Amino acid sequence: MSENIKENISKNIAKFRKKRGISQKELAEVVGAKNFTTVSSWERGISTPDADTILKLCKYFEISLYDLYDVENSDSGMTREQRDLFNLYNQLDEEGKEFIKKLIRLELERVKNFPDGPSKHSNSVKSPVTPYKVASYKGKGVEILEIPKSNREMAEEAYKKIRFKSHSSYLP
Numbered sequence: 001m002s003e004n005i006k007e008n009i010s011k012n013i014a015k016f017r018k019k020r021g022i023s024q025k026e027l028a029e030v031v032g033a034k035n036f037t038t039v040s041s042w043e044r045g046i047s048t049p050d051a052d053t054i055l056k057l058c059k060y061f062e063i064s065l066y067d068l069y070d071v072e073n074s075d076s077g078m079t080r081e082q083r084d085l086f087n088l089y090n091q092l093d094e095e096g097k098e099f100i101k102k103l104i105r106l107e108l109e110r111v112k113n114f115p116d117g118p119s120k121h122s123n124s125v126k127s128p129v130t131p132y133k134v135a136s137y138k139g140k141g142v143e144i145l146e147i148p149k150s151n152r153e154m155a156e157e158a159y160k161k162i163r164f165k166s167h168s169s170y171l172p
Contacts, residue, residue, distance in 0.1 A: 008070035
């Protein structure tokens, strides 16, 4: 294994462990390492986890081998940023994934209707989608309201209603 890859693995084990907010001891328990000193030696580059443990680490951190090795995967056709977004999306529950899908569909509609950007169409009433949206991520589902730019009052009113609805479950 090249020294560069070994350094990347040690650096990334520490990075992803800290990102998860767990101790070396907790990570050792998760992947079946002897104890926290084993994880410490991985993070310091003294030793490297075996292949089975590397796969366990990737699964636990919800990352690819390419992310752990910190190398580009030219075969996937995805940039590092795209892989990062993909990994974040995979960490969401089903409700969160639905919210992101709806938001992406809205943005695609906006781009389709405003290919040159919204500024050239700021007074357009024809378009069903404008860059002004209010999104509500409620406990029982996702609600995305499309608000025309010319109706900022509507946006403020809708926002107040959404805030009230999302907090009304706490009312007696």
